Every structure is written in structure tokens, then in C-alpha cells.
Amino acid sequence: MRITIKGVRVDLSPALKEFVRKKVSALGRFLKRFDRNDSVTAEVEIERTTEHHRHGEIYHASVDIDLPGKKIRAEEESSDLLAAIEIAKDKAKKDIQKHKEKVVEKNKRNSKRAKRVGK
Secondary structure (H helix, E strand, O other): EEEEEEEEOOOOHHHHHEEEEEHHHHHHEEEOOOOHHHHHHEEEEEEOOOOOOOOOOOOOEEEEEEEEEEEEEEEEEEEOOHHHHHHHHHHHHHHHHOOOOOOOHHHHHHHHHHHHHHO
8 A cells, every 4th residue: 555645734744754654554454455456545634724813723634545446535633633643544444444344245245146147
């Protein structure tokens, strides 16, 4: 899985990049079925959305995963940058698992249908 990290109005320190890469690469174990020929890409965007008229810093994290035939997007806003990244990753994981279950169920139905036709 190829991972791209982009920061908007946020300094991407090496430690932050490593944190994001570690969290998002953990999703790779759920993507083995789809990641043939390194075709899965993950784009992570971290943004500080605070403007001068708002109080405090608000961070927005989004994780976009391109699977063959499906795009998954997970977003989260939080006052804590690391928490926003973690929650967005968890949302992406949930969506990946849901998509994987649909694909597995579809394959089971198709194989049962093929067995009935072959009889």
C-alpha cells in the first residue's frame, strides 16, 4: 500500500509523519485481498481548520483509500491532532471491513449459484 501524507496549515514533523504512516499502514492487514500489484493507495490529509475568529485549534484529518472498484473516505475533526488521526483511521478500518464482508458474501453467492448451474 502506498501512503501519501499532506499537511495544510500544519507542520509535518518527521515524528508526525511516522505516527501517521504507522497508523495507516496498520490498515494494510485488512487490505491484503485487494492489494495486488501494490494497487491500493492511501492519502492522508491533516489540516488545521482554525481561523482567526474561532477559539482554539481545530484539526481535521481525512483518510482516502482507493481500492480496485471502491473508494473509502473517513474524516474526523478534533481539538487534538493525534486523536483526529486515530479516529479517522478507525472509521476507515470499519468501512474496509464492511466492504470486505460484502465482497466475501458476493463471492459465496456466486460460487453457490455456479454449483447449482453445474448440476
